[in-house]
Structure formats: structure tokens, C-alpha cells
Amino acid sequence: MSKPSVLISGVGPISGLGLGLPDTWAKLTAGQTAVAPVRAFDAGAMGSLLAAEVPEDFKIRNFVPKSYRKATKVMARDIELAVAAADLAARDAQLSTCANGDPEDASYASDRIGCHIGAGLIAADLDELTDALAGSTDDQGNFDLHQWGREGMQALTPLWLLKYLPNMLACHVTIVHGAHGPSNTITCGEASGGLSIGESLRVIQRGDADLCFCGGAESNLNPMSFLRQVMTGRMYPGTDPAAIRPFDTTAAGGVTGEGGGIIALEAENAYRARGGDPAAAYARLAGFGASQTVHRETRNRTPDPAGRGIVSAGRAALREAGLEASAIDVVIPFGLGHPDWDGPEAAALNTLLGDRLASVPVIATKALAGNLGAGSGGFDLAVAAQILKTQQLPAITHRPTPLPGLGATQADKIETVLVCATGTGGQNTAMILQRSTS
Amino acid sequence: MNATNNTATSPSTRIVITGMGWITPLGHDLETVWGGLQSGASGVDRTTHFDATTFPTTFSAEVKDFDPLTVVRHPELHEGIGLNTGYALGAAVQAWEQAGLEAHAELNPDRLGIYLGAGEGTLDFSPYVASNLAGWDADARKIDGLKWAQHATVTMDATRELEQEPNMALAHLALEFDARGPAYNCLTACAASTQAIGEAAAVLRRGDADVMLTGGCHTMIHPLGMTGFNRLTALSNRNDDPQTASRPFDDTRDGFVMGEGAGIIVLETEAHAKARGATILAEVAGYGSTADAYRITDIHPEGRGGAAAMRQALASAGVTPDDVDWVAAHGTSTKENDSIETRAIKAVFAPDDDVSKAPPVSSIKSMMGHLIAAAGVVQAITCVMAIRDGKIPPTANLKAPSAGLDLDYVPGTARDANVKVCLSNSFGFGGQNDTLVIRAHD
Numbered sequence: 001m002s003k004p005s006v007l008i009s010g011v012g013p014i015s016g017l018g019l020g021l022p023d024t025w026a027k028l029t030a031g032q033t034a035v036a037p038v039r040a041f042d043a044g045a046m047g048s049l050l051a052a053e054v055p056e057d058f059k060i061r062n063f064v065p066k067s068y069r070k071a072t073k074v075m076a077r078d079i080e081l082a083v084a085a086a087d088l089a090a091r092d093a094q095l096s097t098c099a100n101g102d103p104e105d106a107s108y109a110s111d112r113i114g115c116h117i118g119a120g121l122i123a124a125d126l127d128e129l130t131d132a133l134a135g136s137t138d139d140q141g142n143f144d145l146h147q148w149g150r151e152g153m154q155a156l157t158p159l160w161l162l163k164y165l166p167n168m169l170a171c172h173v174t175i176v177h178g179a180h181g182p183s184n185t186i187t188c189g190e191a192s193g194g195l196s197i198g199e200s201l202r203v204i205q206r207g208d209a210d211l212c213f214c215g216g217a218e219s220n221l222n223p224m225s226f227l228r229q230v231m232t233g234r235m236y237p238g239t240d241p242a243a244i245r246p247f248d249t250t251a252a253g254g255v256t257g258e259g260g261g262i263i264a265l266e267a268e269n270a271y272r273a274r275g276g277d278p279a280a281a282y283a284r285l286a287g288f289g290a291s292q293t294v295h296r297e298t299r300n301r302t303p304d305p306a307g308r309g310i311v312s313a314g315r316a317a318l319r320e321a322g323l324e325a326s327a328i329d330v331v332i333p334f335g336l337g338h339p340d341w342d343g344p345e346a347a348a349l350n351t352l353l354g355d356r357l358a359s360v361p362v363i364a365t366k367a368l369a370g371n372l373g374a375g376s377g378g379f380d381l382a383v384a385a386q387i388l389k390t391q392q393l394p395a396i397t398h399r400p401t402p403l404p405g406l407g408a409t410q411a412d413k414i415e416t417v418l419v420c421a422t423g424t425g426g427q428n429t430a431m432i433l434q435r436s437t438s
Numbered sequence: 439m440n441a442t443n444n445t446a447t448s449p450s451t452r453i454v455i456t457g458m459g460w461i462t463p464l465g466h467d468l469e470t471v472w473g474g475l476q477s478g479a480s481g482v483d484r485t486t487h488f489d490a491t492t493f494p495t496t497f498s499a500e501v502k503d504f505d506p507l508t509v510v511r512h513p514e515l516h517e518g519i520g521l522n523t524g525y526a527l528g529a530a531v532q533a534w535e536q537a538g539l540e541a542h543a544e545l546n547p548d549r550l551g552i553y554l555g556a557g558e559g560t561l562d563f564s565p566y567v568a569s570n571l572a573g574w575d576a577d578a579r580k581i582d583g584l585k586w587a588q589h590a591t592v593t594m595d596a597t598r599e600l601e602q603e604p605n606m607a608l609a610h611l612a613l614e615f616d617a618r619g620p621a622y623n624c625l626t627a628c629a630a631s632t633q634a635i636g637e638a639a640a641v642l643r644r645g646d647a648d649v650m651l652t653g654g655c656h657t658m659i660h661p662l663g664m665t666g667f668n669r670l671t672a673l674s675n676r677n678d679d680p681q682t683a684s685r686p687f688d689d690t691r692d693g694f695v696m697g698e699g700a701g702i703i704v705l706e707t708e709a710h711a712k713a714r715g716a717t718i719l720a721e722v723a724g725y726g727s728t729a730d731a732y733r734i735t736d737i738h739p740e741g742r743g744g745a746a747a748m749r750q751a752l753a754s755a756g757v758t759p760d761d762v763d764w765v766a767a768h769g770t771s772t773k774e775n776d777s778i779e780t781r782a783i784k785a786v787f788a789p790d791d792d793v794s795k796a797p798p799v800s801s802i803k804s805m806m807g808h809l810i811a812a813a814g815v816v817q818a819i820t821c822v823m824a825i826r827d828g829k830i831p832p833t834a835n836l837k838a839p840s841a842g843l844d845l846d847y848v849p850g851t852a853r854d855a856n857v858k859v860c861l862s863n864s865f866g867f868g869g870q871n872d873t874l875v876i877r878a879h880d
Contacts, residue, residue: 161666
């Protein structure tokens with residue numbers, strides 16, 4: 001029994017590079033970085049000074065129907081980014097949903113639309129919370145829990161908690177687009193996006209939906225979540241944006257970004273039935289694999305040196321696609337830019353691709369867009385999809401002295417792209433994309 | 439890992455439960471907790487995790503006196519974990535032992551997967567609040583990042599911060615049991631572990647693993663967790679009588695009681711379980727998952743999504759409403775949930791309003807509180823115990839249901855019954871609905 005073909009029909013990438021595909025792609029191909037000194041707060045004492053922040057002109061109200069503007073008041077920034085990315089993806093796929101018109105004209109019945117979104121641990125807005133906490137202090141200025149319980153907590157808006165539940169990314173997207181089908185929220189660090197896309201793929205393959213919104217979004221531009229990133233010990237401590245160097249022998253750490261990507265994933269037969277031509281779609285999602293690293297020496301804080309789990313996810317994705325590793329033309333890796341992560345990933349790619357790796361460009365988007373956390377899988381899949389559609393590659397930047405095997409800058413053909421991710425905690429994903437043809 | 443490891447599977451492949459464990463407010467082992475549920479015991483008492491004496495709600499259902507590092511084989515891998523991860527490890531050790539996996543030498547780590555619905559860890563409250571206040575610029579009513587970080591970088595602990603990530607229970611289970619197969623954590627609020635079990639079964643059905651550990655863990659019994667639910671007015675305020683505060687379906691119910699804990703079950707294909715001679719406890723026969731897509735604060739008033747999830751679960755199990763012997767309700771003891779869940783159950787089981795056709799419905803949250811992300815898996819385990827012993831646990835503290843809540847809620851006392859097919863509901867904030875069908879294995 002062959003599995004149904006599943007297409008990427010629309011993409012909504014958001015990052016410091018821009019809102020939506022055109023800006024994102026222009027900057028990636030030009031090798032322009034979004035990394036700059038942190039703007040959201042004074043990061044001078046954090047131990048990391050740079051970030052790739054979403055452009056200042058980002059306003060969530062521009063991405064929701066007028067009737068939904070009130071609901072944006074209960075959206076943490078992570079939720080805003082997901083809702084905006086889903087709007088971009090729906091438009092890009094030329095989908096009619098209840099968000100943009102008459103439900104009668106919707107491309108799909110509500111119960112045929114699913115939604116699987118990766119989310120991070122969302123930190124409370126510190127200004128809002130501390131404004132309330134500051135009302136419950138004693139004479140010395142110390143926090144008084146009794147006062148908080150008695151009275152202080154009333155300063156928080158009643159719906160405060162709902163801003164920070166990870167499943168609220170998916171919940172808002174399902175409401176905006178009338179998606180009543182299977183929905184899930186995956187919270188596995190940077191593997192969240194890939195795992196969510198994998199869940200959408202499975203739901204479509206088993207016939208439980210025709211269209212799924214999938215991917216993820218995250219913002220760590222909050223002092224608390226930014227510090228959590230720094231405390232993982234893998235952030236670049238300096239001030240030079242060009243020093244974010246995934247897979248370079250001089251790599252000295254990654255950089256926090258914010259954003260993500262939501263993908264419109266459709267069953268090919270349903271896409272055709274709504275008048276779509278597969279040749280006009282971005283790509284076919286041909287294989288997915290997931291695995292878990294067990295690296296007891298670091299308690300799964302970093303991958304094992306051989307990248308064993310990364311290899312096993314890659315092989316599972318290839319197996320589903322019915323391909324050998326020699327078929328891979330381009331890789332979008334996790335590519336964090338820290339030796340403890342790049343080394344194992346490079347080892348895994350060498351194991352997986354062997355001699356082929358020397359002629360396969362490995363394009364790390366984090367060099368320019370930073371680490372989007374739970375948003376990175378969806379963002380990277382959007383980039384991979386655009387590579388297949390345009391038959392062009394983003395620039396490979398900041399890699400003056402590549403790790404062994406990671407030196408290719410041109411592809412001999414662009415038919416198959418491998419997209420990988422690895423989360424802190426050890427979850428790994430691999431996705432195989434192929435060119436979509438009529 | 440290679441293709442020859444794949445067992446032949448299909449959508450009709452039967453998925454069975456071969457091991458179970460839980461750490462709950464009613465105890466730390468299968469039989470003790472099940473005994474408590476049959477006798478209508480309460481796990482609710484004054485909150486001790488923090489000083490809640492002035493909070494609108496001063497009580498909760500806490501796990502008592504449990505130290506996970508005494509039950510795991512590799513305590514050195516788990517120093518500094520959060521409470522939630524510890525509960526998951528404790529539950530998983532029980533499930534692993536019951537399933538006899540320790541003695542199963544042929545188990546391939548690459549074919550052992552995990553799908554959890556685990557909640558985030560507990561905020562490190564004291565340094566967090568102190569850092570926020572140290573960084574507070576009262577005039578600008580903003581945090582001064584520099585002052586905040588000067589305090590936080592010296593008072594916060596990197597391990598404690600990392601262990602709050604919601605995938606840490608998953609990471610520690612993988613370390614403890616050398617699980618290298620597909621690994622997921624879903625966090626769909628109160629529906630999470632029901633969804634995890636349904637999706638873990640799907641992973642097995644498509645042949646991506648031989649054995650799955652699944653379930654969930656959570657605790658929100660901490661100052662900001664209780665604050666959040668108090669502000670939503672979702673919690674019971676019955677501070678003068680905590681043990682009877684959780685009273686699902688009762689007319690005097692005034693909110694849910696916060697619980698905590700974990701449940702883990704071992705799933706495998708029937709063929710795999712039989713081939714290794716495992717004892718099969720029950721079958722995960724059906725699963726349904728829908729989104730209300732209605733409002734983030736309210737359930738759809740007709741229970742549209744909940745009813746759809748139940749119908750999907752029944753259809754995928756190939757059973758009719760008449761076949762169902764017990765419904766393990768989401769039954770939170772909030773005004774809204776219990777009436778809408780009743781409406782949804784009636785839409786599925788008593789379409790012409792003939793409630794005599796509907797099976798008994800009861801809520802174990804009346805006894806152990808609401809375990810949030812872990813609520814679904816403890817219901818699923820209860821279903822298996824109900825099937826084993828022919829016993830339906832009661833809805834404790836239910837004296838007089840509200841008008842219109844006219845199902846058989848098994849008030850007060852457990853009931854003997856021939857239980858072969860159970861349906862278990864979980865509904866999450868934001869309109870996430872998941873339902874399982876658990877069936878006796880023949």
C-alpha cells in the first residue's frame with residue numbers, strides 16, 4: 001500500500017530577516033545577517049550580547065481578521081509569531097479559510113483541516129508580571145507571598161495564564177482558520193518544529209485531514225528565556241555578528257533568534273481537487289524520521305560525539321522516501337554554530353552521506369537568522385521548499401575554514417533536500433523534500 | 439536500525455498495554471491507588487509545596503513522600519530534576535517492571551520510542567521573583583535588563599532552569615531506559631497524555647517502533663501555577679472542606695482541585711507482545727482527536743469537539759455506543775466542563791435524550807484532583823483496572839447533580855459491573871479534545 005503524496009503548498013517564514021518569504025529569501029541569498037546587538041532589553045550583563053530580532057514594524061493586528069483583534073491581547077509574542085506565520089502560509093498557498101472570507105467558499109471543510117505546531121517554554125512578560133509582584137513587597141522590598149495570595153495577585157488580568165500555555169499557538173491558529181481536525185502541540189526544544197510537521201504528515205497519510213498548518217514559532221527575547229539560552233553554555237559571547245559560524249573550525253557559539261515558520265501541507269489529491277498544479281507547489285514532503293539521542297555523559301544536553309541519533313533520524317527519513325543517501329543534493333542542518341553541536345552533526349552527516357557530502361552544500365540558516373528554537377524546523381523547511389522551487393541556493397556565509405567535508409558551496413543538481421534538527425534534551429528530526437512535478 | 443526490524447503493521451494492527459505505573463496523590467503503586475479509587479478515598483489536603491494559606495485556594499492534591507532517586511537504576515543521571523520528571527520516572531519504573539522489559543534482552547533501543555504528554559517543570563520561584571524585583575524600575579514600570587541580569591545570573595541555577603523545559607521528562611526517561619526510537623512530547627493542556635497515548639499507538643501501528651513508553655506527568659502546585667488558575671476562577675475555593683471540594687456534576691461544585699503526578703504505560707503491537715510472551719493487560723482500541731476552534735476561554739456550548747472526538751474514537755475501535763460499559767469522564771468539577779461534557783456524552787450515547795441508553799459515567803478527579811497534563815493517562819490506567827476487576831470507580835462527593843445533568847454518575851460508591859469497553863475523555867483549555875477507547879483483550 002503506497003502512502004499518499006503530501007505537498008508543501010505555502011510557507012510563512014518569520015525571523016529577523018523579515019516577515020514572509022520575499023524578504024527572507026532576498027536576505028538569505030544576499031548573505032545579509034539579522035544578527036545585531038539585543039534591542040528588546042539591556043543585555044549587557046547576560047553573557048550574550050547579540051540576537052536576531054523580528055523587525056520592529058511587526059504588528060500582530062496586521063495578520064488577523066478585524067474580528068479577531070481583541071484576542072491579540074491574550075497573545076504572548078510566541079503566539080503572535082505563530083498566528084502571523086500561519087496567515088502568511090495560508091495566503092501563500094492561496095487558501096480560503098474562514099480567516100479571509102465567506103466560510104462557504106473555504107478551500108476545505110473545517111473537519112478536514114488539522115494543525116500541529118511546535119512551541120517553546122513561554123516566559124511570562126516580566127514587565128506585566130513584575131508590575132503586579134511589586135505590589136506585594138514588605139518594608140525591605142522583599143516579596144511577601146501572603147500579601148500576594150491575599151490581594152496582590154488580583155493585579156494580574158484574569159486570563160493571564162492563557163497567554164503562556166504552549167498549546168495556545170495552535171489554539172489561536174485553529175480558531176482563526178476554522179481548523180476542527182486533529183491538532184497537537186509539540187514541545188521538544190528545537191526539534192519541536194520538525195516533529196510537528198511530521199505529525200501533520202502522518203495525519204494526512206492516515207486520511208484524517210487534507211490540509212494541515214504545521215511548523216512552530218518561538219521568541220526568547222525575554223530576559224528570562226534569553227538567560228535560559230545563555231545558561232546552556234553554547235552562546236557566542238562576543239559582539240561580531242559575522243562570528244556566528246556554523247560548521248567552521250573557529251565556531252564559538254550560536255545566537256538567539258526569534259520567529260519560526262508555518263507550512264501549509266496538503267494531500268496531493270486534495271490539492272489537485274481544489275485546482276492546484278503540483279508543479280506550482282513548493283515541494284513534496286517525501287520522508288520523515290525521528291529519534292532520541294542517549295548521551296549519558298552530558299545527560300542529553302549535547303549530542304553524542306558521533307551524532308548517532310542524528311544518523312538514525314536521517315536514515316528513517318530516507319527509508320520512507322525510498323532513497324539512498326547519495327540522492328541528497330542539499331542539506332539544511334541544525335547548524336547551531338557551537339563546536340559541541342556542530343561536531344556531532346558534522347560527524348553524522350559524514351556517516352550518512354559519505355563521499356557524497358563533499359559535493360553537497362550544507363546551508364545553516366542560523367548563521368544569519370539565529371536560533372529560532374521551536375520555530376527553527378518550520379523556518380528551515382520553508383527555506384528548503386524555496387530552494388527546490390527556485391532551484392537556487394542561499395549564500396553560505398561565515399565559514400572561512402569549514403569543518404572536514406563541509407566545504408561545498410554549489411549543488412550539482414537540486415532534486416532532494418534533507419532538513420535536520422536536534423533539540424536540547426536529545427530529540428532529533430529529519431525531513432526529506434523532493435521537487436514537486438505535475 | 440534497518441528495514442528488516444520493521445514488523446508488518448496496518449491500520450488494523452492491535453495495540454496492547456503490557457505495563458502500567460503511576461505516582462498520584464492516592465499513592466505510588468498500582469494497587470494502592472486503585473484501592474483508593476474503589477473506596478472513594480481523597481488525596482486532597484492543605485497545600486504544602488508552598489505557603490498557600492492566604493491564597494483563594496489553600497488546598498490541593500499533592501503526591502506525598504515520594505523520592506524518585508530511590509527507585510531508578512541510574513540516580514546519577516537524574517540529580518536536580520523537577521518534581522514532574524521525578525513522578526514520570528517513578529511511574530515508568532513500575533510500568534517497565536510490570537511489562538517485563540528488563541528481562542527482554544532482544545529489545546532494540548532504536549525501536550523503543552517515547553511519546554509523552556508532560557507538563558513543564560516548576561519555576562524556581564524565589565530567585566525568579568527576587569530577580570524581577572531587583573530589576574524593577576518602578577518609575578518606568580519596566581524591567582531594567584542590566585539590573586535584572588546582574589541578580590539573576592548569580593542567583594539562578596543552570597540545571598534548575600534547563601529542567602523546566604517540557605521535554606526534560608522525555609530526556610530523562612530516554613536516559614534511564616536507553617530509548618533511542620521516535621521521541622515526542624506534546625503539551626495540549628489537560629488533554630496532553632490522552633493525546634500522547636493515542637499518537638503513541640499510531641507510531642506503533644505504522645511500524646516506526648516495537649515498544650512505546652507513553653503517558654504524562656505534571657505539577658502546577660506552585661505559586662504562579664495556583665495564581666494562574668485562581669485568576670481564571672477555575673479552582674474550587676472550598677477551603678473549609680478540601681476533601682469534598684472536588685464534586686464533579688454536583689450542583690454545588692465550584693471548580694476543580696489541583697492535583698499532580700504521573701502515569702506511564704507500555705504499549706506494543708499485539709504480535710510483538712505475544713512473541714515475547716508478555717502478559718497483555720488491555721487494548722488501546724480507539725482514539726479520536728479534534729479541535730473546538732471556538733474560543734480560547736470557553737468550550738463550545740454544545741460540546742461540538744468533544745462529541746466529535748468520542749465518535750471518532752468509537753469508530754476507530756469498531757464499536758458502537760451500546761458496547762461501552764463505562765465512560766471515564768474528564769469531569770473536572772467546574773460548572774462549565776461538567777454540563778457541557780454531559781451534553782456531549784448524551785449527544786453520542788443518548789441521541790433521543792433517552793439517558794437509560796447511556797453507560798455509567800464517573801470522574802476520578804473527585805478523589806485525586808486534576809493532574810492537568812497527566813490527567814488522561816491516570817484515567818486510561820483506571821480503565822484497565824476497571825476491566826480487570828469488574829469494578830467501576832465512583833464519583834465521590836456527588837450528592838445532587840445539577841438540573842439537566844441526568845446521566846448515571848455512579849455517585850459515592852464503586853459498583854460491580856462487567857466492564858469490557860471503556861471510553862476516556864480529556865478536554866484541554868483552548869478546545870483540545872481527545873478520547874480513547876480501552877478494551878479488554880480477548
